[in-house]
Amino acid sequence: MSMLNKKTIEDIQVAGKRVLVRCDFNVPLKDGVITDENRLNGALPTIKYLIDHNARVILCSHLGKPKGEAKPELSLAPVAKRLSEMLGQEVVFAADDCVVGENAKKAAAELKDGEVMLLENTRYRKEETKNEENFSKELASLAEIFVNDAFGTAHRAHCSTVGAGQFLEERVCGYLIQKELKFLGEAVETPDRPFVAILGGAKVSDKLGVINNLLDKVDTLIIGGGMGYTFLKAMGHEIGNSLLEEDKIEYTKEMMAKAEEKGVKLLLPIDITYAAQFGENETPIISEGRDIPSDHEGLDIGPKTAEMYADAVKSAKTVIWNGPMGVFEFKNFAKGTEAVAKAMAETDAVTIIGGGDSAAAVNQMGFGDKMTHVSTGGGASLEFLEGKELPGIACLDEK
Ligand SMILES: Nc1ncnc2c1ncn2[C@@H]1O[C@H](COP(=O)(O)OP(=O)(O)OP(=O)(O)O)[C@@H](O)[C@H]1O
Ligand SMILES: O=C(O)[C@H](O)COP(=O)(O)O
Numbered sequence: 546m547s548m549l550n551k552k553t554i555e556d557i558q559v560a561g562k563r564v565l566v567r568c569d570f571n572v573p574l575k576d577g578v579i580t581d582e583n584r585l586n587g588a589l590p591t592i593k594y595l596i597d598h599n600a601r602v603i604l605c606s607h608l609g610k611p612k613g614e615a616k617p618e619l620s621l622a623p624v625a626k627r628l629s630e631m632l633g634q635e636v637v638f639a640a641d642d643c644v645v646g647e648n649a650k651k652a653a654a655e656l657k658d659g660e661v662m663l664l665e666n667t668r669y670r671k672e673e674t675k676n677e678e679n680f681s682k683e684l685a686s687l688a689e690i691f692v693n694d695a696f697g698t699a700h701r702a703h704c705s706t707v708g709a710g711q712f713l714e715e716r717v718c719g720y721l722i723q724k725e726l727k728f729l730g731e732a733v734e735t736p737d738r739p740f741v742a743i744l745g746g747a748k749v750s751d752k753l754g755v756i757n758n759l760l761d762k763v764d765t766l767i768i769g770g771g772m773g774y775t776f777l778k779a780m781g782h783e784i785g786n787s788l789l790e791e792d793k794i795e796y797t798k799e800m801m802a803k804a805e806e807k808g809v810k811l812l813l814p815i816d817i818t819y820a821a822q823f824g825e826n827e828t829p830i831i832s833e834g835r836d837i838p839s840d841h842e843g844l845d846i847g848p849k850t851a852e853m854y855a856d857a858v859k860s861a862k863t864v865i866w867n868g869p870m871g872v873f874e875f876k877n878f879a880k881g882t883e884a885v886a887k888a889m890a891e892t893d894a895v896t897i898i899g900g901g902d903s904a905a906a907v908n909q910m911g912f913g914d915k916m917t918h919v920s921t922g923g924g925a926s927l928e929f930l931e932g933k934e935l936p937g938i939a940c941l942d943e944k
Pocket of ligand 2: 571610697698701922923924925
């Protein structure tokens with residue numbers, strides 16, 4: 546999907562205008578502290594542009610899944626505080642449980658050129674995720690222009706991502722959405738080759754469309770993580786108690802056939818790090834080949850596989866990665882994920898992390914700034930890699 550035809554903040558006049566900016570501030574919080582700032586950093590260029598161009602900036606976002614209720618632990622207050630520090634100017638927080646209440650209306654009315662405010666969690670309202678008109682109109686009533694810069698939420702057609710814009714004068718995208726589409730889009734559509742994609746994570750069923758779509762584009766497709774065992778089972782291997790999606794065995798066979806037909810190299814684990822059961826302190830055991838004992842569970846790729854995958858990364862010109870190679874949350878089973886992350890950090894190739902858990906893993910390991918691009922979108926980047934249209938982008942004005 547190309548998006549170069551969509552209007553951006555640079556295509557419109559924003560001075561003196563009230564601009565409703567949808568960001569993705571759905572950040573991980575621990576005891577009220579933001580533990581990964583990738584999404585905040587990603588939002589800054591658009592906010593700064595609007596400040597510098599004298600717009601009156603009204604930010605909004607969801608956080609977690611409060612399911613239509615005001616849940617204090619999912620308040621955006623910590624985001625307002627941290628953003629104020631990052632911007633070096635106050636971000637006024639409108640603490641309304643109904644999101645567009647007296648505080649929000651008053652703050653929006655009082656905003657001066659170059660000032661910024663943030664609304665409360667849009668999912669405090671049950672209408673938000675149903676894209677209901679009444680809440681879209683309430684949001685729209687605060688502003689004149691809609692800017693979507695929430696790449697991570699662009700796969701959701703909600704009031705704050707799609708609905709509100711329909712009641713405003715103009716709908717444009719910000720810099721983060723442009724940047725995400727540039728990196729993800731170029732990687733998929735015009736990659737320097739060899740182009741290698743690495744997929745992992747828990748389930749094949751989450752990535753059916755991605756596997757299928759990427760097989761039309763890549764030179765090598767690497768599979769690891771929990772989803773790998775369904776492929777190994779389909780090949781007739783013993784996978785013990787490892788994650789298995791019985792009803793996806795046929796699909797993995799079709800995908801193996803498709804890879805063969807397209808001349809795509811499909812790499813699957815050649816050894817496995819397994820344990821007696823799922824657990825942080827289990828002793829890791831390494832298999833000889835692709836089979837493990839029937840009463841054990843695979844929790845990571847083995848060292849030979851890690852080396853083979855790292856070599857594939859080293860010989861690539863473009864690498865895109867989504868989903869960990871094992872249960873990376875457990876130290877004993879994080880080696881496969883670390884090996885892939887390290888190989889990607891060390892290569893000169895274009896390296897793209899497709900959000901979600903792999904982005905968290907890469908940032909935790911301190912490799913984030915060694916990658917060409919770490920996407921701020923988990924589900925959104927997956928849907929993009931599936932070749933789907935993202936509603937939060939489709940709804941914006943054409944140039
Ligand atoms: N062999 C395995 N056995 C069990 N769980 C595994 C295995 N390998 C990976 N996982 C788990 O898969 C989870 C990540 O899977 P998921 O599909 O959510 O990845 P993702 O696509 O990167 O994340 P997101 O959905 O947030 O974008 C991790 O919590 C990891 O522990
Ligand atoms: O974290 C994400 O992937 C986005 O913010 C979307 O969140 P959601 O899956 O709760 O809609």
